Amino acid sequence: MLGGLIFNLEPALDAQLRRDAGLSLFEYGVLAGLSEAPDRTLRMSVLAAIADGSLSRLSQVVSRLEKRGWLRRTPDPSDGRYTLAILTDSGWDKVVATAPGHVAEVRRIVFDPLTKAQVQQTAAIARRILQAIAPDHDCLNDRR
Amino acid sequence: MLGGLIFNLEPALDAQLRRDAGLSLFEYGVLAGLSEAPDRTLRMSVLAAIADGSLSRLSQVVSRLEKRGWLRRTPDPSDGRYTLAILTDSGWDKVVATAPGHVAEVRRIVFDPLTKAQVQQTAAIARRILQAIAPDHDCLNDRR
DNA sequence: CTGGATCACTTGAGGGTTGAAGTGAAGGTG
DNA sequence: CACCTTCACTTCAACCCTCAAGTGATCCAG
Numbered sequence: 001m002l003g004g005l006i007f008n009l010e011p012a013l014d015a016q017l018r019r020d021a022g023l024s025l026f027e028y029g030v031l032a033g034l035s036e037a038p039d040r041t042l043r044m045s046v047l048a049a050i051a052d053g054s055l056s057r058l059s060q061v062v063s064r065l066e067k068r069g070w071l072r073r074t075p076d077p078s079d080g081r082y083t084l085a086i087l088t089d090s091g092w093d094k095v096v097a098t099a100p101g102h103v104a105e106v107r108r109i110v111f112d113p114l115t116k117a118q119v120q121q122t123a124a125i126a127r128r129i130l131q132a133i134a135p136d137h138d139c140l141n142d143r144r
Numbered sequence: 145m146l147g148g149l150i151f152n153l154e155p156a157l158d159a160q161l162r163r164d165a166g167l168s169l170f171e172y173g174v175l176a177g178l179s180e181a182p183d184r185t186l187r188m189s190v191l192a193a194i195a196d197g198s199l200s201r202l203s204q205v206v207s208r209l210e211k212r213g214w215l216r217r218t219p220d221p222s223d224g225r226y227t228l229a230i231l232t233d234s235g236w237d238k239v240v241a242t243a244p245g246h247v248a249e250v251r252r253i254v255f256d257p258l259t260k261a262q263v264q265q266t267a268a269i270a271r272r273i274l275q276a277i278a279p280d281h282d283c284l285n286d287r288r
Numbered sequence: 289c290t291g292g293a294t295c296a297c298t299t300g301a302g303g304g305t306t307g308a309a310g311t312g313a314a315g316g317t318g
Numbered sequence: 319c320a321c322c323t324t325c326a327c328t329t330c331a332a333c334c335c336t337c338a339a340g341t342g343a344t345c346c347a348g
Binding site: 201204219225226 | 335337338344
């Protein structure tokens with residue numbers, strides 16, 4: 001019964017974003033992650049962790065988002081190995097335009113159908129399962 | 145907090161199968177679905193619903209599994225529009241060899257970390273969310 | 289019958305993801 | 319200082335998936 005969830009929840013959220021904003025869920029996660037960061041700026045590796053994807057995947061997605069004008073890259077002046085991803089004003093506008101629809105869909109699919117108790121149960125359950133998947137990976141911070 | 149789950153649980157199960165059996169989670173679902181069917185035989189469209197994938201995706205995956213000798217295809221004698229997918233003996237052996245490791249991983253990641261109450265809560269929660277995603281899609285049957 | 293609609297499935301192009309190898313910068317070590 | 323290692327990131331090829339068209343088989347109206 002978890003099976004159905006795993007296979008259908010992410011595609012459902014992805015579909016709403018593609019339909020209404022022309023963004024994949026992962027792309028949205030990247031832009032949203034940046035939008036909440038100080039100076040709307042993050043190192044690529046930090047952004048990859050926040051968006052929950054590999055650095056390789058992020059690198060290519062960021063290239064696309066950069067071509068679309070929603071962010072830009074710059075070497076970190078304090079350490080040339082790091083690359084800073086910076087949300088542009090246009091990217092900020094995109095997030096502002098996109099977030100409400102996404103949030104509404106999450107509410108519609110996840111929060112509205114559940115009781116308050118079930119929402120809390122879900123948090124506890126997710127925490128335990130994630131712990132079993134990645135024991136080290138400290139799960140104090142919520143990822144999106 | 146559901147986010148992390150959605151992004152990590154399926155990949156974790158997929159990784160175990162690829163590592164230990166050289167099968168993707170979806171490929172395993174196809175073989176396992178057939179292995180539980182009467183005569184180890186199903187119509188492609190039924191198998192697609194069981195494995196929770198599109199017909200197009202199934203068609204291509206079945207081609208690969210057929211090349212590997214784990215199943216074969218035959219037109220349905222009673223209606224030439226249907227195609228029957230039939231698990232071979234070799235495919236059966238593959239499922240028998242693969243299932244224990246997969247089941248153990250599911251247990252390790254999902255069932256062991258949860259209390260009995262949490263497992264039941266999960267079922268109720270998943271049912272409600274799935275209902276919100278696909279109101280028609282009757283959720284009486286558990287998909288894997 | 290027969291022409292068109294529908295059904296079940298297949299194919300192919302386009303695009304995204306993965307994993308391994310490559311690049312270039314920074315940090316030791318002698 | 320070289321040299322090696324490590325790090326952060328990028329690139330490339332292989333693979334997989336999706337979506338839109340294509341292919342037969344069957345059904346049905348006239």
